[in-house]
Amino acid sequence: MLNRMFPHPILTIVLLIVWLFLNNTIAAGHVVLGLILAILIPWLTSAYWPEHNCVKKPFTLFKFLLIVVWDIIIANLKVAVLILGKSNNLKPGFITIELDVKTPLGISVLANVISLTPGTVSCDLSMDRQFLLIHALHIDDAQQIIDEIKQRYEKPIIEVFTAC
Amino acid sequence: MLEIAIPIAFIFIAIAFILSSIRLIKGPSVPDRILALDTLYINSIALLILLGIHLGSALYFESALLIALMGFVSTIAFSKYLLRGDIVE
């Protein structure tokens, strides 16, 4: 019963927060309106969201988010130096990563994080969801980039976003 | 402080606009032009927000939000068109 009413509890909370942020207020009227929308929208669109995801270990997720924000700032400084320097010295290239994450949500989070952090953009995912093709702006050692992504981002993602 | 910072920021973003427009005209390939358009969308959000701070008005926020939404959707639509030759499947 509760599952039927709230098919995606996290989505409900996020929608309510977004509504209140958008209106810049915590007035009672907007909280009620936001709650109505936050309950109706997941209920009406639940047919389009067949899979259920749950987040395990919220503390790991929080630590992971802090690492990502820090890396985004550092990555931007690094990329700025690379862009402003001589572009002849850059060694760009494609790297293939074998994925250990299996859930669709985990793969998309990993691809987004790769695109936002040090000099790499995710380009393509193979049809069987086994390999991710990424492009790096400057490659010194391809194996080192792969190891860093696996160690720093993929491990916490596997821990947090598992199928339930 | 702000009287100095805002004109500097306006100049930087204007140069960014010019550089992206050159890339938009020069190409050479279609994805290059899509990327240049996407950059122009992001730059125009920055310009609108700056104008809002400069004039002390929060009204410009709504248009910035609309440009952010429309810019994303149109970039996706262009890329989908290149990928499939069709936008709606």
Added chain:
Amino acid sequence: MFESIVAILIVVGATFTLIGSIGLYKLPNFYMRLHGPTKASTLGVGSILIASAVYFSFNTDAVSTHEILITAFLFITAPVSAHLMAKAALHIKIKDNDSTN
């Protein structure tokens, strides 16, 4: 005090936005050009948006939060559009080794 924070955030944001566009202009091929706008411009605009949130929170009596929404939206959508553009470029077989200025 808060004015200088806003000023620093604005200048840093505008500088990053400019660096993103410089990258778009001068890097030699499409896949390299993809790096500039997706990273630098996103952070630059995010920084200007946060400056705006700080400015309006201190200048009016209400806390201004909706700028945070655009920042979050940009940080979620930038990698998605970069991924699709790269996929489209791979699909129409743009080479990554020669320089196409």
